[in-house]
Amino acid sequence: MRKIHAFFMDALHVGNKDLKDFYRDRARIVAFLIMPIFMMLLTGFIFPSQSSLKDLPVGVVNLDGGPVAQQMLVVFSELKSGKSKVMKLQNLADEDAAKELIQEQRISGALLFPEGLSDSLASKQQGQVVIITDQSNPQISSMLTGMLEQTLANMGTQMSAQAIDDMAGGQISQDTITALVTPIQVQTRGLIPGNPNYFQFVAPGVMAMVTVMAVMMGLAGSVAREKEVGTLDGLLVAPIARGSIVMGKTFAQTVRGLTQGAMVLVLAMVFFGVRVYGSWPLLIIMLILGIFSFVGMGILISAMASEQETAMTIMMTLNFPMFFLSGAFFPVQQMPGFMQAISKVVPLTYVVEGLRQVMVLGAGIGQVWRSVAVLLAFGAVTLAIAIPAFNRVVTR
Amino acid sequence: MTSEAQEFEMRVEALTKRFGDLEAVKGISFEVPRGEIFGFLGPNGAGKSTTIKMLCTLLKPSGGRALVAGYDIVDEASQVRRNIGLVAEKIILYDRLTAEENLYFYGRMNHLPEAEIKARSAFWLDRMGMTQWKDKLAGTFSTGMKQRVNIARALLTSPRIMFLDEPTLGLDPQTTRAIRQFIKELAEQGVTVILTTHQMVEAEMLCDRISIMDHGSIVALDTEANLKNLISDGKGAVLDLALEGLTDGMRQDLGALRGVMGLAEPEAGRLRITTNRPGVLSEVMRLVEGAGGTISSVNTLEANLEDVFLHLTGNEMRVEFAQSAPSGHRRGAAGRTSRVR
Ligand SMILES: Nc1ncnc2c1ncn2[C@@H]1O[C@H](COP(=O)(O)OP(=O)(O)O)[C@@H](O)[C@H]1O
Ligand SMILES: [Mg+2]
Numbered sequence: 001m002r003k004i005h006a007f008f009m010d011a012l013h014v015g016n017k018d019l020k021d022f023y024r025d026r027a028r029i030v031a032f033l034i035m036p037i038f039m040m041l042l043t044g045f046i047f048p049s050q051s052s053l054k055d056l057p058v059g060v061v062n063l064d065g066g067p068v069a070q071q072m073l074v075v076f077s078e079l080k081s082g083k084s085k086v087m088k089l090q091n092l093a094d095e096d097a098a099k100e101l102i103q104e105q106r107i108s109g110a111l112l113f114p115e116g117l118s119d120s121l122a123s124k125q126q127g128q129v130v131i132i133t134d135q136s137n138p139q140i141s142s143m144l145t146g147m148l149e150q151t152l153a154n155m156g157t158q159m160s161a162q163a164i165d166d167m168a169g170g171q172i173s174q175d176t177i178t179a180l181v182t183p184i185q186v187q188t189r190g191l192i193p194g195n196p197n198y199f200q201f202v203a204p205g206v207m208a209m210v211t212v213m214a215v216m217m218g219l220a221g222s223v224a225r226e227k228e229v230g231t232l233d234g235l236l237v238a239p240i241a242r243g244s245i246v247m248g249k250t251f252a253q254t255v256r257g258l259t260q261g262a263m264v265l266v267l268a269m270v271f272f273g274v275r276v277y278g279s280w281p282l283l284i285i286m287l288i289l290g291i292f293s294f295v296g297m298g299i300l301i302s303a304m305a306s307e308q309e310t311a312m313t314i315m316m317t318l319n320f321p322m323f324f325l326s327g328a329f330f331p332v333q334q335m336p337g338f339m340q341a342i343s344k345v346v347p348l349t350y351v352v353e354g355l356r357q358v359m360v361l362g363a364g365i366g367q368v369w370r371s372v373a374v375l376l377a378f379g380a381v382t383l384a385i386a387i388p389a390f391n392r393v394v395t396r
Numbered sequence: 397m398t399s400e401a402q403e404f405e406m407r408v409e410a411l412t413k414r415f416g417d418l419e420a421v422k423g424i425s426f427e428v429p430r431g432e433i434f435g436f437l438g439p440n441g442a443g444k445s446t447t448i449k450m451l452c453t454l455l456k457p458s459g460g461r462a463l464v465a466g467y468d469i470v471d472e473a474s475q476v477r478r479n480i481g482l483v484a485e486k487i488i489l490y491d492r493l494t495a496e497e498n499l500y501f502y503g504r505m506n507h508l509p510e511a512e513i514k515a516r517s518a519f520w521l522d523r524m525g526m527t528q529w530k531d532k533l534a535g536t537f538s539t540g541m542k543q544r545v546n547i548a549r550a551l552l553t554s555p556r557i558m559f560l561d562e563p564t565l566g567l568d569p570q571t572t573r574a575i576r577q578f579i580k581e582l583a584e585q586g587v588t589v590i591l592t593t594h595q596m597v598e599a600e601m602l603c604d605r606i607s608i609m610d611h612g613s614i615v616a617l618d619t620e621a622n623l624k625n626l627i628s629d630g631k632g633a634v635l636d637l638a639l640e641g642l643t644d645g646m647r648q649d650l651g652a653l654r655g656v657m658g659l660a661e662p663e664a665g666r667l668r669i670t671t672n673r674p675g676v677l678s679e680v681m682r683l684v685e686g687a688g689g690t691i692s693s694v695n696t697l698e699a700n701l702e703d704v705f706l707h708l709t710g711n712e713m714r715v716e717f718a719q720s721a722p723s724g725h726r727r728g729a730a731g732r733t734s735r736v737r
Binding site for chain 2: 006010013014017020021024025229230231233234235236237238239240395
């Protein structure tokens with residue numbers, strides 16, 4: 001009992017010393033504060049959202065000249081996303097002019113109304129509208145195309161309804177006409193109210209990444225630094241358990257990692273409208289489990305590397321692919337099969353998945369237990385390897 | 397604890413350390429009584445630090461055993477740790493903690509009560525002349541100031557045995573002098589001191605007994621006086637010649653003279669001849685001049701530990717030192733070293 005007490009007290013002193021050492025380093029504090037802001041803003045602005053559809057320059061080649069094209073142009077020019085208009089239309093002479101401007105990246109796409117469009121429709125024949133896309137920018141392109149297609153489809157539906165009404169001479173009720181024109185009504189319903197944006201998806205990923213990275217890098221870095229400078233010998237020659245050194249360092253780095261994770265979350269909530277739909281305690285538990293699952297790896301790396309720089313290099317090499325494989329930025333389901341398989345053995349995947357379930361879907365412990373179990377197992381196994389390895393390395 | 401262990405503060409038997417193929421320490425044995433200042437003297441790479449690290453439980457021996465303060469360094473490592481203080485090659489201080497905070501942390505790591513830490517750190521900081529700097533970050537200190545605090549740190553636990561690995565390396569002359577004086581006082585108070593150095597003077601000044609180490613072995617272990625007697629029986633001297641026109645034939649002939657124990661050329665145009673027969677100088681001069689060389693000056697010096705080292709190992713110690721010792725490291729006739737940093 002006294003031994004256990006001493007173990008934790010020693011760990012607390014080591015952790016306290018590490019935190020002091022950390023917050024007195026001005027350069028590191030600045031990096032520490034800037035990193036989460038940077039990560040969140042970067043992912044926020046790099047990835048397009050609905051708000052990217054704003055005043056997009058779109059070319060118009062109107063060879064029709066009839067009322068249909070005119071009417072469509074009015075609708076398009078009035079399309080809005082939020083408070084601002086989606087498109088800025090710009091008249092062009094012909095298709096070649098449109099292609100040229102796309103090549104010059106001066107317009108994001110173009111609409112082509114072929115000759116005789118109004119006439120075809122007036123004579124009850126199918127008409128055609130061409131959308132020319134900028135394939136060099138697939139994200140914007142597909143969002144723009146989606147929006148244009150949707151609008152055109154709506155207009156088409158209205159036209160059909162009008163046509164049926166005309167043919168039936170007012171004999172059929174509006175409800176029936178609607179049922180005829182769109183027999184199937186699709187309703188999409190999520191688990192949470194409203195329409196979550198990309199940030200809601202990416203915020204748990206960035207948070208998991210920033211937290212885990214802070215702890216792993218911090219841990220390996222601080223052990224390696226003490227080795228390099230020579231202060232580790234001072235700890236090793238003291239009559240304390242080696243485990244309490246590791247524990248103390250983990251404790252300090254956890255405080256650091258959670259602080260950074262919290263910063264990401266606050267930024268995401270304040271600036272990007274992200275909300276936490278699930279329980280806060282569960283969210284914190286998931287994050288701590290994530291840290292736990294990586295501590296062993298951090299210790300193992302610091303045991304292997306004799307210099308701080310080596311530790312950092314190993315860390316970067318491991319971290320970079322891990323972030324992409326974990327689904328922090330892109331859904332795992334979008335990846336090819338072999339990558340999905342690899343992502344299943346990357347523990348970060350389960351942190352990201354668990355956090356996302358809790359934050360976005362409001363999942364409870366009953367729904368995330370699988371991630372919890374994987375993280376616990378991974379952490380326990382790596383620690384069981386890392387701690388003896390650490391002990392062996394520090395007294396060769 | 398055996399009765400022998402009580403007589404000797406430290407007992408080392410066939411202690412060995414291998415790093416892969418390299419045998420850094422080759423089965424050394426010795427005993428150290430309480431209150432002695434025991435020195436390891438040897439060139440860089442001799443295995444001094446490796447020996448210290450094993451004795452401090454920081455490295456596992458590959459063979460042999462050692463009792464430190466009566467405890468086995470492998471099986472009773474934590475008992476050993478409770479009884480030793482370490483001033484290692486690298487200074488054990490955190491740059492971003494103040495002098496006092498460093499001592500406090502180290503005291504905590506050694507499970508000293510808070511009041512005791514306060515009292516002892518005030519005492520040792522004062523003793524080391526660092527009281528006025530106690531609230532300054534260690535990172536702002538000069539190497540000399542750091543070493544003073546570092547020594548205070550090692551003494552905080554009132555160790556029975558104090559290990560000092562090259563404690564004055566790279567320090568200013570004033571701090572060097574203060575630290576040497578301090579080490580002597582420690583031993584007078586009954587602390588056993590194990591010291592490593594590659595400076596002859598330091599070993600001569602401080603150590604009750606010196607163990608000369610080379611390539612992982614102890615080549616001689618005795619008091620300074622006895623070591624010097626090894627080569628000269630108290631009668632010999634060292635001839636330091638400045639000369640031109642030295643040839644291989646001359647070297648052979650000189651080496652064959654009766655009373656010449658060894659030859660060394662610390663630099664081009666200089667020759668050191670260790671002798672144990674007073675009349676040898678005139679024979680040397682006759683031989684050199686007869687063979688066409690010119691001697692421009694001769695100094696007759698007392699044999700020093702370096703000459704002992706040369707005699708025992710056939711190696712010039714100073715050549716190996718040249719890599720680490722600053723320029724200006726030179727011994728004068730009085731056997732004093734001045735270091736400029
Ligand atoms: N951790 C280590 N791994 C491999 N070789 C080492 C290690 N530490 C020391 N050595 C080697 O052991 C020899 C003795 O080194 P050391 O004990 O530091 O010498 P000294 O302190 O006398 O200068 C040297 O050749 C050194 O390169
Ligand atoms: Mg050394």
